[in-house]
Every structure is written in structure tokens, then in C-alpha cells.
Amino acid sequence: MIHPIPPGTRDVLPDEMRELRRLHRALIEVFEERGYGEVATPAIEYDEVLGRGGGRAAESAYRFFGESGDLLALRSDMTVPIARLVSSRFADAEMPLRLCYLASAYRGVRPQRGQMREFVQAGVELIGAPAPDGTAEVVEVLEAALDAAGLNRAVIGLGDSDLFRQLLIEMGVGDEARDSLLERLAMHDLVGLEAGLSEIEGIGEEQCATCVALSQLRGGREVLEQARALGGGAVERATARLQETYDALERRGVADRVRIDLGLLRDLGYYSGAILEVYDPALGHVIGGGGRYDALLKRFGVDLPAAGFALYVERVHVAQMEEEARGRAGS
Amino acid sequence: MSVEVAGLGRAKAEGPLKLAVPRGALFGETLDLLDAIGIDTSAPRGDSRSLIFEANGITLVTMRPSDVPTYVEAGAADVGITGKDVLLEQSDRVVYELLDLGFGRCRMVLAGRRGDRRLGESQRRLGMMRIATKYPRIAERHFEATGRQVEVIEVKGSVELAPLIGLGDGIVDLVATGRTLEENDLEVREEIVECTARFVANRVAHKLRASEVDALMEKLREATAR
Numbered sequence: 001m002i003h004p005i006p007p008g009t010r011d012v013l014p015d016e017m018r019e020l021r022r023l024h025r026a027l028i029e030v031f032e033e034r035g036y037g038e039v040a041t042p043a044i045e046y047d048e049v050l051g052r053g054g055g056r057a058a059e060s061a062y063r064f065f066g067e068s069g070d071l072l073a074l075r076s077d078m079t080v081p082i083a084r085l086v087s088s089r090f091a092d093a094e095m096p097l098r099l100c101y102l103a104s105a106y107r108g109v110r111p112q113r114g115q116m117r118e119f120v121q122a123g124v125e126l127i128g129a130p131a132p133d134g135t136a137e138v139v140e141v142l143e144a145a146l147d148a149a150g151l152n153r154a155v156i157g158l159g160d161s162d163l164f165r166q167l168l169i170e171m172g173v174g175d176e177a178r179d180s181l182l183e184r185l186a187m188h189d190l191v192g193l194e195a196g197l198s199e200i201e202g203i204g205e206e207q208c209a210t211c212v213a214l215s216q217l218r219g220g221r222e223v224l225e226q227a228r229a230l231g232g233g234a235v236e237r238a239t240a241r242l243q244e245t246y247d248a249l250e251r252r253g254v255a256d257r258v259r260i261d262l263g264l265l266r267d268l269g270y271y272s273g274a275i276l277e278v279y280d281p282a283l284g285h286v287i288g289g290g291g292r293y294d295a296l297l298k299r300f301g302v303d304l305p306a307a308g309f310a311l312y313v314e315r316v317h318v319a320q321m322e323e324e325a326r327g328r329a330g331s
Numbered sequence: 332m333s334v335e336v337a338g339l340g341r342a343k344a345e346g347p348l349k350l351a352v353p354r355g356a357l358f359g360e361t362l363d364l365l366d367a368i369g370i371d372t373s374a375p376r377g378d379s380r381s382l383i384f385e386a387n388g389i390t391l392v393t394m395r396p397s398d399v400p401t402y403v404e405a406g407a408a409d410v411g412i413t414g415k416d417v418l419l420e421q422s423d424r425v426v427y428e429l430l431d432l433g434f435g436r437c438r439m440v441l442a443g444r445r446g447d448r449r450l451g452e453s454q455r456r457l458g459m460m461r462i463a464t465k466y467p468r469i470a471e472r473h474f475e476a477t478g479r480q481v482e483v484i485e486v487k488g489s490v491e492l493a494p495l496i497g498l499g500d501g502i503v504d505l506v507a508t509g510r511t512l513e514e515n516d517l518e519v520r521e522e523i524v525e526c527t528a529r530f531v532a533n534r535v536a537h538k539l540r541a542s543e544v545d546a547l548m549e550k551l552r553e554a555t556a557r
Contacts, residue, residue, distance in 0.1 A: 110423050157538055188427035188537070191529060218541050261538060279535045281345065284406015286534065 008109040008117030020120075023317055024102055026148040027122045031100035034141050036124045039099050041081040043106070047073040052299045053080035053270050061108030061117075074106040079270065079293065079308060082125045087300035095128025095304065102313070116314065123290065123310030130305040131241065131292055135274045136248035138290065138307045142278070143254050149316050150323055154287070155257055157218070157277040159264025160242055161291060166234035167214070171207055173200055185215055186265040215263035221246060223260050238262075245274050270296040276309055282322035287315045348389050348536075348543050351403055351411030353396035356507075357528050360434040361412050365391070367557075368550040389547075400424040400531070409536035410544060415526035416505050420466050427537050429548050430530035433555050439469060441521040442512055443501040444494055450520060453500045454479065463493030464503040473503070473523045491515040 005011070012020065028038060050060050050073050060073035075081050078101045090097055102122045109115035122145070126138050139156060146154045164185050168178045177200055184192040190212055197208045210230045217223045224239045224246070242260055249255035266275050266289055275291030290309025297304045352361055352375065362372040365386075374384045375391055384391040392408050397420075399413035404424045411426075414435055418428060441462070443450040453460045459480040464470045467485045474481040484499050486492075491511060493499045503523065506512060512519065530551055532544050 155539055187425070188429075188534070191428050191431045216545065218538060259538065259541075277538075279538055281535075281539055284404070284533050284535050 006117060008115055010116075020313065020317060023149060023313060023320065024122065027145050027311070027313075028100065028102055030144045030148045031122075031124055031141065034098070034144070036098040036100035036126075036141070039082065039085065039101055040103065041075075041078070041085055041101075043074055043104060044072050045075060045081060045084070047071040049084050050075055050080055052083075053077075053296070054299075060106070062106055076107050077105050078103050078121055078123060078310065079125065079296070082308075083293075083296050083300050083306070086125075086127050086304070087297060087302045090127070091302050096134070097127040098124065099127070100124045120313040121310040122313050122316075123288075123308055125306060125308035127297070127306045128304045129307070130294070131273055131307070132244040132248040134305060134307050135245050135292060136252050136254070138309055139249055139258060139276065140252050140254045142276070142288070142290070142309050142311075143257060145311060146257075146278070149311075150320055151280050151287075151316065153282075153323070154278060154280045154319070155259055157261040157264050157279065158242065158245065158258050159261045159275045159277075160238040160273060161265065161271040161275045162241075162273060163214070163234060163238035163262060164211075164265065166237065167211065167232060170232060170234045172202055182265065185263070188215065188263060190215065218259055218261040218263060220260065223262065227262055241273055266291065270299075274307070278309075278311065280319040280323070282326065283315065283319045285315060287312055287319055346390070347385070348410060348540060348547065349408045350389055350391055350547075351399045351408035351413070352391050352393045353399055353411075353413050353528075354393050355396055357396060357412065357414060357435045358393075361528065364412075364432065364434070364551065364554055367554040368547075397421070400426050403531050403533050406533045406535055408533070409540060410530065410532045410547065412528055412530055415524070415529050416466065416469070418529060418531070419469050419524065419526070422468065425534055426531040427534060428529050428531050429537075429544075430551055430555075432528040432530055432551065435528040436525065437505050437507040438519075438525050439466065439503065439523040440506050440519045441473070441501055441503050441523060442506075442517045443520050445516050445518045447494075449494075449500045460501065461499040462501055462503055463490050463499035465490055466503055466505070469523065470503040491517060 047060060047063050060076050062074040064072055066072050082099060086097065104118050105121050106118055109117050124138065124141055126134050129137065142156060164182060168181060173181065181193060181196050184196060194208055194212055197203050197211060214227060214230055217227055224243055227235055227239045246255060246260065249258055264275055264277060270293040271291045272294045273292040276289055277286050278288035280287055288309060288311035292307040294305040297306055362376060365372050369387060370389060371386045374386065375393055382393050394402065396413045397417050399411040400417060400421045402408040403411040403426045412432065416439060450460055459482060461482045461484060462470055463484045463486050465486060467483045470483050490502045490504050494501055495515060530548060537544055
């Protein structure tokens with residue numbers, strides 16, 4: 001007899017669980033080796049607390065009332081709960097603070113899209129270590145985690161979350177239009193971006209072309225030069241930040257698999273400065289992401305810079321299987 | 332001895348770039364455009380039943396236009412060409428829309444029977460219109476954006492039929508020349524959006540195969556600008 005479970009949730013049976021556990025252990029070991037202590041937080045929190053993350057994607061898709069009428073919610077990631085944890089339990093601790101987690105998170109799904117309502121994230125948060133070296137340390141841990149998972153071909157995209165917001169402000173684009181343009185940029189809808197920009201008074205063809213060209217710049221260090229050539233104060237500041245981060249990565253010897261990507265935008269509301277995305281050639285989807293969120297902890301009353309990343313463990317597992325199959329086919 | 336080969340089901344950022352080519356109304360002009368940028372399209376033009384063609388270092392995968400976002404989002408095709416109408420209708424698919432190719436121009440419109448006041452009557456007296464369409468999401472968004480209530484009825488075949496025999500007060504459909512509407516005694520009441528063919532890319536392919544995607548995009552841009 002079949003008793004259904006909601007779409008976007010699933011059972012894990014022993015064969016898969018064995019492989020997942022192996023992956024879990026490998027990842028946590030990498031984190032612990034580098035001084036990141038594992039923490040767990042409740043899946044259910046007060047909605048008001050999770051809501052401080054801001055942004056649509058960070059918002060919880062599942063809210064309900066507790067016995068005494070409090071509005072509760074399921075977490076949609078671990079970064080916001082850890083920001084809360086740090087402010088409540090580690091406000092006076094010695095910095096930097098290194099924490100890691102392996103935990104389920106919950107998001108809304110669109111029907112028939114194979115999206116998961118409940119999924120496992122493995123990641124780290126580095127609190128109290130400013131850019132650029134804090135960012136570089138996080139990337140170093142991320143690379144070690146990818147190696148431990150056997151994803152030697154994985155690539156890390158490095159972008160700057162403030163670039164386009166600042167650029168559009170500099171161009172004099174108002175709040176409302178700006179949000180709509182940023183949304184198009186996040187979707188990389190270049191046709192829509194161009195159309196949206198051309199509707200705004202005072203934006204010339206040249207500025208329009210600059211925006212589109214910037215969003216298409218991705219590659220090695222050379223793209224920073226190409227970006228600077230496009231000019232403007234916002235571009236100058238963002239490329240300077242990226243340059244510092246890239247230099248710090250090179251000093252640690254971990255810049256090789258990092259691609260600078262000026263068109264990168266993430267849809268979570270708390271990022272500032274550097275943002276990261278992780279890809280594997282075996283998979284058409286992003287397998288992880290992260291970045292800096294220097295302003296998030298302030299929303300919880302402690303003003304500390306922070307950065308981190310999360311890998312989508314199930315997707316890493318899929319990529320792992322694809323890479324193994326490729327290895328067998330190639331040998 | 333058999334060699335185990337990884338399934339084709341998942342994206343592979345290896346081998347030649349895979350371009351999803353729409354069959355149907357956009358097929359001819361898409362192939363013309365590919366010819367113009369030096370890709371040999373004689374094979375897909377032939378009467379072969381094949382769906383996949385190798386040509387000048389690129390793999391052409393032919394499919395229904397409405398399947399293009401699906402294949403590109405999953406990374407089974409790295410890049411693709413399809414109509415803006417398809418992209419709007421499937422706006423929840425994450426594909427990068429990189430270039431307006433300019434051809435295949437047509438309009439998404441609201442149409443009603445010629446001289447018939449039913450659309451307005453329903454709106455005024457019932458507060459609600461019944462609209463038959465193959466594009467339920469575009470229709471819903473349009474009426475929501477213009478502050479009107481509608482009941483959207485999704486049909487799969489010739490939508491012009493619906494209002495003629497009383498299924499709905501009007502239709503939302505794609506119009507190129509307007510001839511089909513005319514022949515069915517329908518007329519355009521509102522224009523919703525103009526649609527052309529677009530060049531789209533998979534999110535990961537756009538990052539991991541940047542130079543190939545950019546090179547193809549540049550060639551397409553030059554060819555369509557002419």
C-alpha cells in the first residue's frame with residue numbers, strides 16, 4: 001500500500017544513504033580539519049528572526065503557529081540561523097569564529113520542476129574575518145571540500161554583489177526601476193535589461209552597452225582590466241574589491257579554479273561584496289554558492305564581517321556520480 | 332566487452348557546443364541565420380528523420396520550440412533559439428536570454444469576435460471574462476497587470492475555434508499576419524506583447540564554456556544586425 005509524501009520530499013534508502021554518509025563525513029572532515037566546529041540549530045525558528053535575512057529567496061516558504069500563537073517558520077538556509085546563533089552565544093567570543101554545518105533547509109517548490117522542498121546543505125561560516133583574506137580563506141575551504149568530494153573539475157565563479165546596484169545608482173536610476181533591472185540581471189535577461197534601460201530617461205546608448213558588456217565579462221584576471229576600461233566609479237570600486245580578493249586567493253595558491261564573473265548576482269537578500277557560485281561541468285545546475293554578508297550580523301545586533309558558502313549536498317552527489325562514470329568511460 | 336558510457340540525460344560541458352534548434356514556424360529562418368554564420372544546415376534541411384546533426388563543430392538538436400527552455404535549463408543543450416512567447420510562458424525556467432535575434436516577429440494579442448460585444452459585456456456585467464488560450468500564464472499575467480478578473484481556459488489546439496462556438500468570450504493568441512484571425516471572423520482588441528526569436532543559454536554553460544558561447548553570440552549578433 002502506497003502512502004504518498006509531498007512532492008519535493010523523498011525517502012533515502014540504504015544504498016544511497018551509504019554514499020551520502022560517505023560524502024557527509026568527507027565534507028565535515030575537511031571543515032573540522034581547518035578549524036570549523038560543527039553546529040546544529042533548530043529547523044523551526046521564530047519567523048521574525050528568519051525574516052531578518054531579507055530578500056525573497058531567504059524568506060521562509062513554510063510558516064505556522066505554535067501552541068501559544070507565535071508565528072514559527074522553517075529555515076530556508078543556515079546562514080541566517082547561524083547569524084542569530086553567533087549574536088546570542090558568541091557575541092563576546094574571540095574572533096574570527098569558524099563554524100560549519102550539515103543540515104536540511106526548506107524552500108517552496110514550483111510544481112513538476114523536480115525542485116526539492118527539503119534539501120541538505122553543507123557549508124561553513126567565517127565570522128569576524130574581513131575581506132579580502134576572509135573571503136580567500138572561505139574559497140580555500142570550498143576548494144578543499146570540492147576535492148574531497150572528487151569534483152576536481154568544479155569551477156568557482158567570483159562576482160561582486162554591489163557592482164550593479166552601485167552602477168545603477170551612479171547612472172541615476174530610481175529605486176523601483178533599479179530593483180526591476182537587478183532582477184533581470186540576476187536572471188541574466190540581457191534583452192530585457194537593454195529594453196528596461198532604454199526606457200529610462202537620461203540613460204544613453206553608451207551606458208546601456210556598458211551595463212550589458214559588464215554583465216558578460218567573465219574569465220581570469222584579464223576581465224578586471226576589461227571592466228576598468230568601461231569606466232565609472234562603481235566599476236572601479238568593484239574591480240578593486242575583486243582584485244584584492246583575487247590577489248589574496250593567489251597568495252594562498254587557490255586562484256586556479258576561480259573565474260571572475262562580473263555578471264554574477266545571487267538572489268539572497270543579505271550579500272554584500274564578494275559572491276560565489278559553484279559549477280561542475282557534469283551538471284547543468286549550480287551546485288553551491290556563498291559570499292560575504294558583512295551587514296547581516298548587524299541586523300542581529302553584532303557588527304561583524306562574515307563570509308561563507310553552502311554546497312547542495314544532493315547535487316554534489318549527482319555530480320560525483322557523473323564524474324565517476326566519466327572516469328570509468330575515460331579509462 | 333562493453334564500455335559503460337554515462338547517460339545522455341545529464342548535461343555534459345564537453346564535446347561540441349549543443350544548440351537547440353526550434354522546428355516549426357521558426358525553423359526556416361533559424362537555419363537561414365545559421366547558414367549566414369557559416370554553419371552547414373543542408374542535413375537538417377533534408378528529409379532525414381534524424382533529430383541531431385553535427386555541423387562545423389557544433390551539434391544541432393532539433394525540437395519543438397516549447398521544449399527549448401526545458402533542454403537548455405537542464406543543460407542537455409548548452410544554448411538554444413526559441414520564441415519570446417515560449418520564454419514568457421515558461422518564465423519560471425532559468426535560462427539566460429542573451430540576444431534578440433529579431434526574426435519571427437509576431438504579436439501576442441487579445442482577440443474577440445468581430446463586432447461582438449461579449450468581451451465588454453462580460454467584463455461589465457459579470458466582472459469577469461472567459462479567455463481561451465494556449466498561453467495561460469501570459470494571459471493570466473496580462474489581466475492581473477491590467478487589474479481585470481478572467482477565467483483562463485487552456486486549450487491545446489486551434490484556439491480560434493473557442494469563441495466561435497461559445498467556449499470563452501475571447502482568446503489570447505500569437506498573431507503573425509492576422510490572417511487566421513480574419514478567416515475566423517476575429518479581430519484584435521488589445522496588443523499584449525511583441526515576440527521575436529531569442530538566443531538563450533544554460534546558466535552553467537554560460538560560465539564554463541564562456542568563450543564558445545560568446546563567440547557564437549557575437550556571430551549571431553553580427554548576422555542579425557545586417
